[in-house]
Structure formats: C-alpha cells, structure tokens
Amino acid sequence: MHIKVLYFARLREQFGVSEEIVELPDGAVMVAMLLDVLRARGGVWAEQLAAGQAYRVAVNQELADQVAPIEAGDEVAIFPPVTGG
C-alpha cells in the first residue's frame, strides 16, 4: 500500500525532500514500521530517526505515537518538535 509522507522544517532540509509516497506492506501497519523502512535507507535517515532523536509524527494531521495504526491513503508527517508561538 502507499502512504503519503511529509517532512517539515529541519528534517525537510536534512532529508532533502518535502513529500514522497512510501510503499509499505498491505494490512495492519504501525507508525513504527514506516519509521523502520525510512531508517533502513541509512545515512541521514538512520541518523535523524534513530531512537533518542527528538521528532514528532502526525497521522492524518493529528499527533500520533509509534504504535498508531496507518492504512492506505493516510497522510503521515514527520517533523522536529514545534517552535511556534
């Protein structure tokens, strides 16, 4: 299945991409599995998404944790802790 993934701010710049379609196995999938796929790319992906790094994930525009389910057609965003206000 296809998941639309967005990156913002520092992560967008470090990954050099603002939006992409990621291919994941069909069926029940969690945020953690998407992160594994991205980390497997190595380099800056493995580094910035490593355990202990501060980043946030939103699924369909809602903040979500690692065990949140994602399904075909969902929009997942990965970004640094927010700094507005």
Next chain:
Amino acid sequence: MHIKVLYFARLREQFGVSEEIVELPDGAVMVAMLLDVLRARGGVWAEQLAAGQAYRVAVNQELADQVAPIEAGDEVAIFPPVTGG
C-alpha cells in the same frame, strides 16, 4: 492631637460624613484607639466598626492594621473592602 479621618463608599454614606478632624490624646496612639473613640459615638458608628465587621484602615495612604501607630498630622482612612478592577 488632631487626626484627619476620611470615609469612603458605603461607610461614607452610612456615617453621613466624608472627612473630619478627630481629637485624640497626645502621644503614642494606635489605630485601635481611634476606632474606640469612633465606636463610642454609638449608633451606626458602633455598629459598622464592631469587631467582625469587614472594613479596612489606611494610615497615610497605606493599608494598616489595628496596632499601627498614628501621630499628629496623620491621615487615616476607613473604608469597606475594595471592589475595583
């Protein structure tokens, strides 16, 4: 000695006076003694300044308690709890 005494708001209306000069014995005097002199007038004075009534005293424009000293030339104000803001 002479002390200038001011009354405000509900107390000003109930006493029917906004400002007067009160004669007190010379020397070391506390707020409590002025209040005794006023209560001794009886009627609304005894009633409104009775123990347990809610009122405030300021000596020279600073909130003060019953044991605060007052001396000749001081300005003492007696008023209900404030309700601005």
Next chain:
Amino acid sequence: MKISVQIEDFDLGREVTELRAHQPQIGAVASFVGLVRDINDGSTVAAMSLEHYPAMTEKALRDIAAEAAQRWQIIDATIIHRIGDLYPTDQIVLVAVASMHRHDAFAACEFIMDFLKTSAPFWKKELTPQGARWVDARETDETATQRWTKPSKR
C-alpha cells in the same frame, strides 16, 4: 511604568503599542481588560459608579506594579483604572505587562489584577432595578490574592 486613574476611556491597542515602543527585547505582552457586565449577582446593571481614594490610588497601583517587578522579569507595565460613571460593555481597567518571555508577562499581569482587586482603593456602586447598591467584595478575590503569598514556581 504608566499608571493612570482617569475618567476617560482607554484604547487597548494604542496602550500596548506605546508599552512596546523602542523595546526590541520584548518577546511577550500579556494584557487584561475588565468590563462592565450587564448582569451581576443576578440583577440587571443599568450603570455603575466608581469611587476611589484619590490620594492613595495611584500609590497603591504603583506599589503593586513594583512588587510584580520584584517577582518577575518584566520590562514595562501599564495600569489604567477608570473612575466615575460607567455603563455595560464599558472598559473599567487595563493591565498590560511586557517581558522577554511569556510566563513572566502572564504571571505579573494576573498578579497585578489580583492585588488591584484587594488592595487598590476603588469601590463600585451599581444601579439596578432594585435601586443603587454597593458591590460586596468577593471572597474569591481574597483567595486569589492569597495564592501569591508563596513564591510562584513552575
């Protein structure tokens, strides 16, 4: 520090603009406006009259602001309190505090309002269908003041 006791109305936007002028280190402005409500304690309020103790008022407000400046890092503050006759929706009081960071501005602004409510010599008299009545002090205002007796901690 601007402290004013006045009959005239005030303009929140203009006051905050003046408070901020030429101070590029300001990162936060917290402000509060108190208004005459059309209903208070269950009665319709047609008008309100605000009496004060002229010789004491400004000094009391200045002392409250100085105490706030001791407790928090504030850059500047404005306090305006109106007196005289006021009507529903009229502005009564403005407190605005400028600081580098928001917590100081919020805390100092609320502190000033809480202490103004219990130690600045203003008294409200309301005109209601049942006649004129002096507004009673609220116990919740005393409680609000007392919570500041402990040092403010996050």
Next chain:
Amino acid sequence: MKISVQIEDFDLGREVTELRAHQPQIGAVASFVGLVRDINDGSTVAAMSLEHYPAMTEKALRDIAAEAAQRWQIIDATIIHRIGDLYPTDQIVLVAVASMHRHDAFAACEFIMDFLKTSAPFWKKELTPQGARWVDARETDETATQRWTKPSKR
C-alpha cells in the same frame, strides 16, 4: 471562535473589539501577543521565517481552543498565528479569550499559548550573523504544558 493562520499582520485592538462585540455578559478579556525579539539565545536575530504544516495547523489550533473551552467558562476566543518572513518587533501570535470572570480568561489564554507552543505545527528559522538556524524547542515549553495535565484549581 476565530482561528487564523496568516501572512498579514494583525491589530490587537481591533481583534479584541471584534471578540467583544454584542456580548454584554463579557466581564474579562485576557490577551497575549508574542513578538520577534532582536536577540535570542545570545545571537542577534536579523529576520525569522515561520514554516507550518498547512493541512494540520488550523485543526491543531481549533483543538487547543476547544480543550480550553472544556476546562474553563469562556465566552469566545481568537487565535491568530503569522507565517512567512518576520523581523524584530513584528507580531507573531495573538491569543485573546473573553469570559465572565478574569480567572477563566487568564487561565484559558495561558493554556492555549502553552499548548500552541508544543502541539501546533509551526517552526521558526532565524537569520543570525552566524547564518540561518532552526530554533530548538525549549524544554521549559514541555514543562509548561505538563503542568496543565492536572485539573486547574485555585
């Protein structure tokens, strides 16, 4: 409830006037304005650029305001956050809350600011003499959010 994410500046006075319009039961308006400071973390800031996540931003702000309305008695609220390029002394954010009594207005306003700081998808990039840098989230902002997890009591 007015929620706006915009490039244009805003006018505090006008926003509060609109928030109050035709609501004579409002007794209190607490407001907050966040500004670009000329110095942050020890460096001179020449300019700032604010990025956001358009599809999520307004929803996140609306959720925060709705949560505030659950916790306190508020009559109405306005949240405006700017995006794009901003310069020292520019306004970044406005939160204004109207209520009957001041404690609700103050608490809801500060609550909204605290949650906006940790859960609304905005990111600041500063231009300094050492180059452009993304602003790091402050741990104090997380702490500020966490203190609201317990019910607010006087």
